[in-house]
Amino acid sequence: MKLVKLKPKVNRLAVVAVSAVAILSSCTTVKEYQKNKLNDGEMTLSSRKIQKTESSFQSYREGASGANGGKTGGGCGCN
Amino acid sequence: MKKICLGVVGIVLTFFSAYAQTPQKDSSTYKSRKLTFDEANLVSSYYKQEGNNAAVTGGIGSQKLSDISNTIDVKFIKWDRKDRKHSFDLEVGLDHYTSASSDQVDLKANSSASHADTRIFPSVSWLIENEKNGTTIGAGLSSSTEFDYQSIGANINFSKKTNNRNGEFTAKAQAFIDKVSLIYPTELRSGGGGDDDDDDDYATTARNSYSGSLSYSQIINQRLQIMFIADLISQKGLLSLPFYRVYFNDNSVQKENLPDTRMKIPLGFRANYFIGDKVILRSFYRYYHDDWGLTAHTVEVEAPVKVTPFFSITPFYRYYKQTAVDYFAPYKTHISSNQYYTSNFDLSAFNSNFYGAGIRLTPPKGVFGIQQLNMLELRYGHYTRTNGLNSDIVSMNLKFK
Numbered sequence: 001m002k003l004v005k006l007k008p009k010v011n012r013l014a015v016v017a018v019s020a021v022a023i024l025s026s027c028t029t030v031k032e033y034q035k036n037k038l039n040d041g042e043m044t045l046s047s048r049k050i051q052k053t054e055s056s057f058q059s060y061r062e063g064a065s066g067a068n069g070g071k072t073g074g075g076c077g078c079n
Numbered sequence: 080m081k082k083i084c085l086g087v088v089g090i091v092l093t094f095f096s097a098y099a100q101t102p103q104k105d106s107s108t109y110k111s112r113k114l115t116f117d118e119a120n121l122v123s124s125y126y127k128q129e130g131n132n133a134a135v136t137g138g139i140g141s142q143k144l145s146d147i148s149n150t151i152d153v154k155f156i157k158w159d160r161k162d163r164k165h166s167f168d169l170e171v172g173l174d175h176y177t178s179a180s181s182d183q184v185d186l187k188a189n190s191s192a193s194h195a196d197t198r199i200f201p202s203v204s205w206l207i208e209n210e211k212n213g214t215t216i217g218a219g220l221s222s223s224t225e226f227d228y229q230s231i232g233a234n235i236n237f238s239k240k241t242n243n244r245n246g247e248f249t250a251k252a253q254a255f256i257d258k259v260s261l262i263y264p265t266e267l268r269s270g271g272g273g274d275d276d277d278d279d280d281y282a283t284t285a286r287n288s289y290s291g292s293l294s295y296s297q298i299i300n301q302r303l304q305i306m307f308i309a310d311l312i313s314q315k316g317l318l319s320l321p322f323y324r325v326y327f328n329d330n331s332v333q334k335e336n337l338p339d340t341r342m343k344i345p346l347g348f349r350a351n352y353f354i355g356d357k358v359i360l361r362s363f364y365r366y367y368h369d370d371w372g373l374t375a376h377t378v379e380v381e382a383p384v385k386v387t388p389f390f391s392i393t394p395f396y397r398y399y400k401q402t403a404v405d406y407f408a409p410y411k412t413h414i415s416s417n418q419y420y421t422s423n424f425d426l427s428a429f430n431s432n433f434y435g436a437g438i439r440l441t442p443p444k445g446v447f448g449i450q451q452l453n454m455l456e457l458r459y460g461h462y463t464r465t466n467g468l469n470s471d472i473v474s475m476n477l478k479f480k
Contacts, residue, residue, distance in 0.1 A: 061128075063373040063426050
């Protein structure tokens with residue numbers, strides 16, 4: 001019975017793993033002089049500074065937090 | 080509060096006017112051994128929310144709240160003899176909020192001392208980047224102080240780029256040692272819950288959070304880069320809040336009671352893609368699960384459109400969905416024989432939508448012709464939760480270089 005319940009999760013994990021491998025295997029080496037688009041300020045792989053308060057209220061008003069490079073504790077948010 | 084805001088802006092402008100005559104800093108051919116100013120950011124936000132499920136009053140009552148937040152961070156850099164780049168970041172934040180629900184710690188009060196508070200949160204960080212071997216190490220300290228809550232944080236991190244400089248692995252560890260003041264609802268106090276006549280006499284208890292984070296970013300091609308993030312967060316101590324009430328189905332009332340440990344596992348994925356020459360697609364997905372039974376999914380998409388090379392508009396949308404923790408039940412539905420209980424709707428099952436737009440100005444001669452004012456960004460967002468809470472936030476980021 002447990003195995004039946006686990007099956008969809010395993011399938012989802014397999015899809016994620018296969019997708020990740022497919023994406024990473026399609027990488028091409030990009031030289032420094034070819035990175036003008038990647039170096040654009042909007043292309044950074046993190047939240048913007050202006051999202052600081054947004055991230056705080058979301059972590060207070062929602063049960064989930066983390067995995068976004070920000071804080072994972074500290075501050076009450078009790079109101 | 081207006082005075083505080085104007086004061087912060089005044090300090091920033093005074094500080095940067097002092098740099099107005101500073102010569103241009105490092106170029107690719109010269110790396111300063113002296114500590115030089117790199118950039119500073121002032122981020123100000125105004126947030127307001129409305130709702131009718133306040134945890135202080137057991138899941139009913141106004142959640143009206145407003146918050147003004149100002150944060151300034153200043154970054155300095157220097158290169159050492161081994162050609163390693165040192166970055167020092169100093170940050171100070173100040174929040175001031177008014178909250179209708181906090182006012183109800185004392186149910187008879189119309190405007191008690193707890194209806195408003197100010198939080199101050201300074202932090203420092205130091206990064207050492209070795210461009211030759213592609214490694215970065217760093218450490219930081221932070222603190223956060225408000226009337227009923229103190230937090231001290233420390234973190235260390237390490238990054239290593241791949242040989243072709245197209246990938247980067249990062250490991251980070253953080254610890255937050257917090258103290259919660261034991262302020263109980265007035266009707267549940269029996270001598271140990273504090274004394275309104277002496278604000279400093281509240282007993283405190285510990286709440287500690289430890290987290291480890293691993294991430295890997297990879298350039299896929301000249302337009303696409305992605306990142307995988309995995310965190311493991313462990314919390315110990317008083318994880319409930321002493322002034323949150325729970326009303327049971329037999330009409331009795333108690334303060335919220337939750338387990339004293341919580342393990343959280345958030346897994347994140349980011350992908351940013353440059354479409355054509357003017358549009359960027361930024362995306363984020365997070366899966367979250369913890370041992371209180373809460374599972375959540377977050378999807379975020381934003382699309383900066385470069386109207387000109389110096390002006391962009393960014394619409395954004397965020398969808399969030401969570402299940403309730405095992406210990407949640409609304410007002411007067413808990414059974415008093417339960418070991419753990421909460422009526423905090425932040426831990427209930429709901430979906431939320433957050434959408435809005437931002438603009439970004441980066442004129443080559445500076446914003447409003449002020450050379451040091453390198454960037455102005457404005458952003459507005461509206462947030463709605465399926466259990467009735469809604470909020471608005473407007474933020475501004477001024478960047479000085």
